[in-house]
Amino acid sequence: MARALLIDLDDTLYDEASYVRSGMAAVAREIAGLAGAPVPEVEALMLEELARNGRGKVFDVALERLGVAPQPDLIKGLVEAYRDHRPAIRLWPGVREALADLAQDHRLAIVTDGLGLMQRRKVEALGVEALVETVVYCWELGWPKPDPRPYLKAMEQLGGTPAETLVVGDNPGHDMAAAQAAGLRSLRVRTGRFAAETFPNLTADAEADSFVAAAPLIRRLETVS
Structure with a gap:
């Protein structure tokens, strides 16, 4: 689950x-x-x-x-x-709808790495704060990825437990590594600059071609966990 x-x-x-x-x-x-x-x-x-x-x-x-x-x-x-600067950026097509769909039966948090000012500008421009329950800014806490503590903090804020928490991200060196250290399951999306790279020691529990494709896979994972 x-x-x-x-x-x-x-x-x-x-x-x-x-x-x-x-x-x-x-x-x-x-x-x-x-x-x-x-x-x-x-x-x-x-x-x-x-x-x-x-x-x-x-x-x-x-x-x-x-x-x-x-x-x-x-x-x-x-x-x-x-x-x-105020960035001119957009969510990938279908992401907003996928987040809204998942929020019907999940509690959602964004865990983001990078200078706090820049990440806050991105969150504001993308309008994602309204789509999740909390946003955790790793650098503002002094815990840059792959430190597992931002993930554990987000999990606590959502009232979750390790058995019912899933990390979703594109960078195995950050997201999957942190999930392993925190004892959490993970799902890798093959998007962005790391999409074609292999990380033999940082494998995820599942993979998807995109976040939109990951949404139904998340529910399938839950039925067999």
Whole structure:
């Protein structure tokens, strides 16, 4: 029986890459103002660097190519703009309906990892707080994933027990590892950047192609537990 669901946010309920693109667009507007360049040109330059080398030096590279010295205080301000921006993101199709359906006979919590400000912005933009009973922000507690304590805290808040609690997430290194450490069952969704990766030592009790596909599987798991 699994009546308490502890659900990851990034790459489980929506595409985290869309958040990154949204943040880059916000910063592109800042850089465009400094450099006197068109926003689309700046954004394209940043996304090109992101695709080539990852997030590490995107702001520095963009500024240098536009003739602006990447001073530490300037970079700090751009990082803050990225973190504090109001993201243009959406739940994957069908996720809202799947959460509403599961909430009819389950108690739901979101357990999310990352800087509290950023995660709260995401939760607000996606409107998921109204769809679950509680949201646990791991970093605000000082317990980053895969620390099992945020999951145990969420389970307690839902009034669940280990036998009736299921962790749902996309990242075995975070979600499945924490579930194992907490003595909880888990279901992996094959979405996001870890979708094709294998984690031989961090297997889940079940897998699904998406959160929407996981919803009926959750109920089938309960009938055989």
